[in-house]
Structure formats: C-alpha cells, structure tokens
Amino acid sequence: MEQIKTDLCIIGGGSGGLSLAAGAVQMGADVVLVEGHKMGGDCLNYGCVPSKALIAAAEQAHRTRQGGFGVAAMEPVIDYAAAKDHVQGVIATIEPHDSVERFEGLGVRVIQEFGTFVGPDKLRAGDVEITARRFVVATGSRPMVPPIPGLDSVPYLTNENLFDLRERPAHLIIIGAGPIGMEMAQAHVRLGCEVTVVEGSTALNRDDPEAAAVVIQTLRDEGVNLIEGEQAQSVTGSAGDITLTTDKGTVINGSHILIAVGRVPNIDKLNLNAAGVEHDKRGVTVGADLRSSNKKIYAIGDVAGGLQFTHVAGYHAGVVIRPILLGLLAKAGTSHIPRVTYTAPELAQIGLTEAEAIEKHGDKVTVVRAELSGNDRAIASGKTKGFAKVMVVKGRPVGATIVGAGAGELIGTWAVAIANHMKLSAITNMIAPYPTMTELNKRAAGTYFSPKLFDNPWVKRVVRFVQATFP
Structure with missing residues (x-):
C-alpha cells in the first residue's frame, strides 16, 4: 500500500473541497484531494447547475406561451429530451473547471477513491494511505428519502436522477415544497407537465410569509396544484402509474414522483469514530472555527451541519484556509449569507x-x-x-x-x-x-x-x- 504524507488532505471534490484545494496548493501547501464519485460534487452534477439550466429552458417556453409587447403568444413546441440536452451541455461546459486534469495541473494529488479514516491522522483511499497535518471533510450531502410506506417499491426521482430523465412526465408528483420542490414544480409545469406538490407544513416555510405568498400564488396561477398541510402517507403503483395518498385522504395519481424533502450529510463511509470525530445526523460536529473534536480535522459545507448552499461551502473554504495554512484565527458566521x-x-x-x-x-x-x-x-x-x-x-x-x-x-x-x-x-x-x-x-x-x-x-x-x- 502506497504511503503519502502531506500538509493537507481534503475529502470531497465538491465546491468547498475544490475551492480549498485550489487556494491551498497555489499558496504553497502540499495538497491531496480524495474524491470517490464525481468531481464538482452535487452542485455541478445534480444540483445548482442542472436545475438552473432546466429553469432557463422552462423560462423560454413560458415567454413563448405568454407573448406580449406586440409579440403574439403561441403554444411552444417542447422537446423535453432536448431541454435535458441543454442541461447536460451546461454541465459539460463547466466540467473542465472542476476536472481532475485541472487540479493535477495546479499541483494537487487527486485520488479517485472513497476515503475512510483508519486513525486520528490517517485516511485510507483505495490502495493509498494518507497521513496529513490537517484533514478537511467536504463530502457534502445527498437527498433525504423519507420512510413513506410503499415508496421503496416504486421508482422515484431525486435531484440525483431527475436530470437523467428523457421522457417528459405526464404528471409529476413532488413531495416537499421547499426551494428545490418549488423550483422543479414551476420548471416542469412550464415544460408542459401536470404537477402536484404535497407539503406537510406550508410551502417555503423558512421564508418571509409575505414574500413567499407572491411566489406561491404565481405557481398556482401557472397551474401547479399545491397541497399544503398534508403528509404523504403511502405510495403504491409502478413505473408510469403511481398513486400517493395523504394523511387526510387525498389521493393523487401521477406518472412520476420526485422526493424533495431535505438532505442528509455524506458521512457513512468516513468511519469518523476511528478518527475520534464527534458527529450526529446533521453531520460533523464543529465549532465556529469549523474544527471538529479532533483538532487535526475540520469540516466545511453541507457536512458541517449548517446552511446547505454551494456558496456557503466556498465561504467555509476561505475560513479554514487561514488557520490551516497561516495559523490565523478565523470563525464562520451566518448573518451575512x-x-x-x-x-x-x-x-x-x-x-x-x-x-x-x-x-x-x-x-x-x-x-x-x-x-x-x-x-x-x-x-x-x-x-x-x-x-x-x-x-x-x-x-x-x-x-x-x-x-x-x-x-x-x-x-x-x-x-x-x-x-x-x-x-x-x-x-x-x-x-x-x-x-x-x-x-x-x-x-x-x-x-x-x-x-x-x-x-x-x-x-x-x-x-x-x-x-x-x-x-
């Protein structure tokens, strides 16, 4: 087994890990980056980038349908598969910036394996064992799939496979009316799908109610069927014919179902106990300095248990680089995000x-x-x-x-x-x-x-x- 000693080992090649790796290596540190899946992480491959690309396609369809300013309205001819081609094209355009080749060109040693701690200062990734002065966990998060009876027996979508779908859903059922659920609801109704959103609480409930009401009413006006205050109780059916029943007896028949109820941190493969790192269901337990219970190990981004946004991961990278490389004190805040x-x-x-x-x-x-x-x-x-x-x-x-x-x-x-x-x-x-x-x-x-x-x-x-x- 190859043994590597380095200044900094970053686990996770998403937005936070890549920002940190690029900054640290250019400042003179010896950096190893461990990524077991796709470079660019959730944001590039399944999240921010593809969703905004699909929203842009949906906006084009909406403008055609609306007309105005002396331009006649007409029903758009929508090629759902071509819209997905646009999504994949956008990912492909951005991909080189996050690629293994770019980071190796910067001087980062990139290991394309999942990392597992085997000690307080040692990580194993494939046939390589890495000892580092400091580690940063930047493994991100994945969609949370709620334990709804019957859900595991039907094909369901999350943001991780939604953008691979080539056939336009006839009726998309979305569980969850947070930002992801509402964005995808509007995009799909504009692309010609029937859409029903089921939310156990209220839609966009983290936001200012007056502002949220403007968005909610717009989506309803565009044809989104939004059901609030009802929990998904059971799911039955098969591909193309799915039935969701709520706790209040509402029955919804659809062709596809999308789960958008939140996210869970990617910590399962890390073996954090071996490193003496405290953690819970929210992720790695860190202080304001983003340091874990093991002083050699930091966590940034979604896995740090706080706000789950790409720009937060990038901000966290800028916070931890100061103590790791320069020995300066630095703390992360939230009021300015x-x-x-x-x-x-x-x-x-x-x-x-x-x-x-x-x-x-x-x-x-x-x-x-x-x-x-x-x-x-x-x-x-x-x-x-x-x-x-x-x-x-x-x-x-x-x-x-x-x-x-x-x-x-x-x-x-x-x-x-x-x-x-x-x-x-x-x-x-x-x-x-x-x-x-x-x-x-x-x-x-x-x-x-x-x-x-x-x-x-x-x-x-x-x-x-x-x-x-x-x-």
Missing part, C-alpha cells in the same frame, strides 16, 4: 426576516420597503410583481427580503452592506444607473430617511428661514 429560491419571481433573503428581526430587536426595528411596481425598469419590462423589504436597526440593515425578477442579483447590494456593517446611508449614496432594477434597493433605503427629511418640522423651519433670509 444570502439564499435564493430560483422560481419566477425569485425569492432572496439575507440576514433576519421581518419576524426574526422583531423577535430579536423588538421596537428598535424599522422596516422599510419599495415596490417593483414603482420601478421604471420593471414597468418597462412588465416585471412589476414583487418588492424589497429591509430590516433596519440603528441605521444599519440587519436583514433584507426581495421577491421579484432578478431578486438573486439584487440581494447582492445587501450582502455587501451587511457583510461590511455599512450604514443605510451607504446605499442611498450609491448612484444607480437609470433605469435599472437596482434602483429598487436605493429607493428602499431612501424610505428610511424620508420621514426625517419630509415630515420633520425643524427641517421645514430651516428651509423657510433660509428662503426668507438669503436673497
């Missing part, structure tokens, strides 16, 4: 929601907002559905909610502001080009100061004094 649901309209959030801000700060919170219906670019584009809502404490934003076209891009303004502890005046001082959707953020910030200027009797007195005194 945005999240986006890529429906149309999009729903974006950073920091505290309105309810969370009020719970934490009480009457110190001022909530300011601006409507897309008052934005000239939105009016010109016919995309006036939605708003921006900003939670402010002592002149600084502590959270922002945006629902509407391009919300995922617009939230970036507030990501910068919150990450850098800026005052709201930094946004009002910004000159947004006209006409752009970005003016929405400036207008929302401006409403915080409007009462101080326009409803202040002292300001009016000063103005009248100046006008009367100075010719």
Whole structure:
C-alpha cells in the first residue's frame, strides 16, 4: 500500500473541497484531494447547475406561451429530451473547471477513491494511505428519502436522477415544497407537465410569509396544484402509474414522483469514530472555527451541519484556509449569507426576516420597503410583481427580503452592506444607473430617511428661514 504524507488532505471534490484545494496548493501547501464519485460534487452534477439550466429552458417556453409587447403568444413546441440536452451541455461546459486534469495541473494529488479514516491522522483511499497535518471533510450531502410506506417499491426521482430523465412526465408528483420542490414544480409545469406538490407544513416555510405568498400564488396561477398541510402517507403503483395518498385522504395519481424533502450529510463511509470525530445526523460536529473534536480535522459545507448552499461551502473554504495554512484565527458566521429560491419571481433573503428581526430587536426595528411596481425598469419590462423589504436597526440593515425578477442579483447590494456593517446611508449614496432594477434597493433605503427629511418640522423651519433670509 502506497504511503503519502502531506500538509493537507481534503475529502470531497465538491465546491468547498475544490475551492480549498485550489487556494491551498497555489499558496504553497502540499495538497491531496480524495474524491470517490464525481468531481464538482452535487452542485455541478445534480444540483445548482442542472436545475438552473432546466429553469432557463422552462423560462423560454413560458415567454413563448405568454407573448406580449406586440409579440403574439403561441403554444411552444417542447422537446423535453432536448431541454435535458441543454442541461447536460451546461454541465459539460463547466466540467473542465472542476476536472481532475485541472487540479493535477495546479499541483494537487487527486485520488479517485472513497476515503475512510483508519486513525486520528490517517485516511485510507483505495490502495493509498494518507497521513496529513490537517484533514478537511467536504463530502457534502445527498437527498433525504423519507420512510413513506410503499415508496421503496416504486421508482422515484431525486435531484440525483431527475436530470437523467428523457421522457417528459405526464404528471409529476413532488413531495416537499421547499426551494428545490418549488423550483422543479414551476420548471416542469412550464415544460408542459401536470404537477402536484404535497407539503406537510406550508410551502417555503423558512421564508418571509409575505414574500413567499407572491411566489406561491404565481405557481398556482401557472397551474401547479399545491397541497399544503398534508403528509404523504403511502405510495403504491409502478413505473408510469403511481398513486400517493395523504394523511387526510387525498389521493393523487401521477406518472412520476420526485422526493424533495431535505438532505442528509455524506458521512457513512468516513468511519469518523476511528478518527475520534464527534458527529450526529446533521453531520460533523464543529465549532465556529469549523474544527471538529479532533483538532487535526475540520469540516466545511453541507457536512458541517449548517446552511446547505454551494456558496456557503466556498465561504467555509476561505475560513479554514487561514488557520490551516497561516495559523490565523478565523470563525464562520451566518448573518451575512444570502439564499435564493430560483422560481419566477425569485425569492432572496439575507440576514433576519421581518419576524426574526422583531423577535430579536423588538421596537428598535424599522422596516422599510419599495415596490417593483414603482420601478421604471420593471414597468418597462412588465416585471412589476414583487418588492424589497429591509430590516433596519440603528441605521444599519440587519436583514433584507426581495421577491421579484432578478431578486438573486439584487440581494447582492445587501450582502455587501451587511457583510461590511455599512450604514443605510451607504446605499442611498450609491448612484444607480437609470433605469435599472437596482434602483429598487436605493429607493428602499431612501424610505428610511424620508420621514426625517419630509415630515420633520425643524427641517421645514430651516428651509423657510433660509428662503426668507438669503436673497
């Protein structure tokens, strides 16, 4: 068995592991990367990239169907298999950036095997045994499959095999109305499928209810049958003919079923006990510094048990590289991390929601907002559905909610502001080009100061004094 000694061994070639490997090797560290499945991880192969590619195909179909601005509407001719070809083409275009060849070119030793700890500072991967000064677990997560009676006897879809499907579902049943479920529901109804979503709680229940309601109503208007407050109780049938029954007796007959109820960490193969690493069902137990109970081992991304987003994994990589390579203290936070649901309209959030801000700060919170219906670019584009809502404490934003076209891009303004502890005046001082959707953020910030200027009797007195005194 080959023996390797290295500075840093990274387990997992997803977004977090690849970011860390590229940064560490270019800074002069000796790096080994262990990946037992596909380079690029879930995001490239089964998650963010293919889902957004499919959403783009669905948007094209929707625009054709809607028409407008003097362009006639028509029913699109949809080739579902060709839409999936587009998805695979997008993956193939991005793939070289995450490839073994690229990382070996950077100087990373890539081992394409699953890794298993055999000691507190030793990992076995195939016929190689790796001893490292530091390890980083970046193995990500996989779809959670709930124990619904009968589910294991029918063919079901998750995000890991949905994008391989070539035949358009006649009726897609989706269990789960979180971001993944809602994105795929809208994409498939736009691509000509009948879609029913079953949610045991309420749809998009992590988000601001007012903003979520805008998305939910849009999906219903487009034809998604959304059933809330009912749990999937049993599943029966066979390929192409599946029946789901809820705990309230609702019976749904469909051709395909997609499970979108959450994710579980990929820790099964790691043998964390051999390394003395504490863990639970959420993943590796880490502190704010992302270090495990074994001081030689860190965890980043989904497997670290916190927020499960690609950009969080990349952020975590930037946090742990400082102590591992430079001996500096670094801690991960969450208050400055945005999240986006890529429906149309999009729903974006950073920091505290309105309810969370009020719970934490009480009457110190001022909530300011601006409507897309008052934005000239939105009016010109016919995309006036939605708003921006900003939670402010002592002149600084502590959270922002945006629902509407391009919300995922617009939230970036507030990501910068919150990450850098800026005052709201930094946004009002910004000159947004006209006409752009970005003016929405400036207008929302401006409403915080409007009462101080326009409803202040002292300001009016000063103005009248100046006008009367100075010719």
